Amino acid sequence: MNLQASPNKRPKHDGRLSMEFQYRGNKTVLSNCYQNPPLRASRPLYINPANRSEATVYLVETSGGIVEGDHNVFEIDIKEGADVCLIPQSATKIYPSYNDIWSSQNMDISIGPKASLSFKTEALIPFEQARFNGKTVIQMAKDSTLLWGDILSPGRVARGEVFEYTDVRTNFQVWVDDECLIYDPLLISKDNMGLKNMGMLEEHLFIGSMWFVTPTIEDFDIRELNERLQESPHSKASASMLEGKAVNVRWLASDLVDLKKEMHRIWDEFASYIV
Amino acid sequence: MNNQREGSKNHSNTEVTNTNPWLLHLIQIHDTAFPTGSFAHSFGMETYIQEGDISNADSLKEFCNMYLRQNLASTDAIIVKEAYRLAKENDLQGLIRLENICHAIKLSPETRKGSMMMGRQFLQTVQPLNDSELFTRWYEKLKNKEIKSHYPVVYGIYTAMLGVDLRTSLETFLYSSITSIVQNGVRAIPLGQNSGVQTIFSLLPIIQETTNRVMTLDLEHLDNNSIGLEIASMQHEFLHSRLFIS
Numbered sequence: 009m010n011l012q013a014s015p016n017k018r019p020k021h022d023g024r025l026s027m028e029f030q031y032r033g034n035k036t037v038l039s040n041c042y043q044n045p046p047l048r049a050s051r052p053l054y055i056n057p058a059n060r061s062e063a064t065v066y067l068v069e070t071s072g073g074i075v076e077g078d079h080n081v082f083e084i085d086i087k088e089g090a091d092v093c094l095i096p097q098s099a100t101k102i103y104p105s106y107n108d109i110w111s112s113q114n115m116d117i118s119i120g121p122k123a124s125l126s127f128k129t130e131a132l133i134p135f136e137q138a139r140f141n142g143k144t145v146i147q148m149a150k151d152s153t154l155l156w157g158d159i160l161s162p163g164r165v166a167r168g169e170v171f172e173y174t175d176v177r178t179n180f181q182v183w184v185d186d187e188c189l190i191y192d193p194l195l196i197s198k199d200n201m202g203l204k205n206m207g208m209l210e211e212h213l214f215i216g217s218m219w220f221v222t223p224t225i226e227d228f229d230i231r232e233l234n235e236r237l238q239e240s241p242h243s244k245a246s247a248s249m250l251e252g253k254a255v256n257v258r259w260l261a262s263d264l265v266d267l268k269k270e271m272h273r274i275w276d277e278f279a280s281y282i283v
Numbered sequence: 284m285n286n287q288r289e290g291s292k293n294h295s296n297t298e299v300t301n302t303n304p305w306l307l308h309l310i311q312i313h314d315t316a317f318p319t320g321s322f323a324h325s326f327g328m329e330t331y332i333q334e335g336d337i338s339n340a341d342s343l344k345e346f347c348n349m350y351l352r353q354n355l356a357s358t359d360a361i362i363v364k365e366a367y368r369l370a371k372e373n374d375l376q377g378l379i380r381l382e383n384i385c386h387a388i389k390l391s392p393e394t395r396k397g398s399m400m401m402g403r404q405f406l407q408t409v410q411p412l413n414d415s416e417l418f419t420r421w422y423e424k425l426k427n428k429e430i431k432s433h434y435p436v437v438y439g440i441y442t443a444m445l446g447v448d449l450r451t452s453l454e455t456f457l458y459s460s461i462t463s464i465v466q467n468g469v470r471a472i473p474l475g476q477n478s479g480v481q482t483i484f485s486l487l488p489i490i491q492e493t494t495n496r497v498m499t500l501d502l503e504h505l506d507n508n509s510i511g512l513e514i515a516s517m518q519h520e521f522l523h524s525r526l527f528i529s
Binding site: 191192209212234235238244247249256260 | 327331336337342346349350352354357383384386387388390391392395504505506507508509510511512514515518520521
């Protein structure tokens with residue numbers, strides 16, 4: 009069907025995935041799960057050799073991408089002591105909005121005492137003319153752990169589609185009890201002419217972000233990680249410690265494959281701290 | 284009408300009524316000798332200077348242009364505007380929440396620290412000069428370690444309490460932020476004082492244009508798009524030799 013010719017024929021999706029995890033006996037179980045298409049979750053898998061009690065769940069978007077007007081909601085509630093790893097099945101693709109209607113995605117995540125969430129790095133790919141509003145709010149207990157990676161892509165780079173989308177807003181927040189530890193809004197529009205300027209994205213295309221928040225991070229060797237990050241010839245990156253509670257790693261990169269490889273490597277390093 | 288009549292009786296037209304009683308004080312708090320400690324912070328610019336990306340007046344101006352339009356306009360200036368509004372509404376809880384966001388949006392530790400250092404220094408210096416209840420309570424909160432005292436928040440509250448109009452508050456905030464950066468650039472590159480004066484002069488229209496834009500923005504428009512600068516500020520912590528704290 010040609011969406012451009014008949015934009016009102018397709019019903020909007022209000023996807024919802026609500027999951028509650030609890031630590032029961034000797035493992036984390038998916039104690040509650042509500043799924044509304046196109047969002048779905050796999051059954052929990054126990055595949056982490058370093059932590060057999062951790063539940064790994066794949067997040068699935070059965071429609072293949074978010075189209076104008078779609079609104080997806082994820083509600084993830086990780087109760088005390090539970091360990092969860094969430095893996096997006098693929099990159100989140102945002103299709104063109106020919107009617108200028110925004111699509112959106114909200115993630116509300118709660119991590120209870122002594123619980124952990126590891127969210128595997130994936131990319132957001134806004135196609136030409138896409139309009140997308142994404143918001144992720146994570147509420148954590150003081151002694152809980154979060155490992156999170158994400159990539160904002162400029163579009164379908166392989167077909168020469170670079171920053172052709174109309175608007176992309178993302179807002180990533182981490183609250184530890186009442187304290188806002190991370191507040192990271194990005195707002196990139198097609199008419200934002202300054203992206204290549206010094207201080208902005210410069211000559212790069214991809215923005216990589218990784219956050220590791222854990223009570224045992226204070227003695228992490230941030231200088232050593234920072235020195236390693238400087239070795240990559242294709243990216244500009246740095247790591248820093250926030251308040252002795254979190255490590256923030258930020259990349260600007262030109263090559264998605266190299267960026268993903270490096271982010272996965274560092275994600276695995278951080279993950280080894282969780283056990 | 285009465286005023287007009289009284290005015291007509293006044294045979295001496297040399298008396299001037301100052302319609303902006305805060306004007307001279309505003310000039311005072313933006314004097315380079317006013318102790319905010321801004322001379323110690325480059326907010327990431329020093330990394331670009333050491334890498335050779337900022338090496339002359341043109342590249343300094345290019346940097347400042349980005350800093351104004353893409354960084355200050357989408358973070359600190361919006362926070363000044365919001366703090367000003369909340370102060371006028373005497374909304375202390377709103378100000379505390381705003382400061383929480385101001386703290387958390389600065390994702391480079393040195394930039395976070397620099398904003399707090401300047402804010403604390405500014406608050407401690409001007410607190411004896413202003414006895415408004417809200418400003419006194421904000422100072423008490425700093426003493427009790429309940430707030431971090433970020434500079435844009437304190438500046439917004441203080442100018443609101445002075446009775447400065449919002450546009451002037453934003454314009455002077457942007458002006459002082461840019462003059463500090465240019466003067467620090469002049470010292471670090473180094474450049475002659477005349478280059479610094481010319482650079483600031485050439486940025487004045489951009490300050491006004493940016494003020495106009497910020498007047499239309501609110502917290503929904505906050506963005507961290509100047510990621511190159513954020514990374515430069517994070518890298519600054521690990522430079523071998525440094526002239527500035529941030």
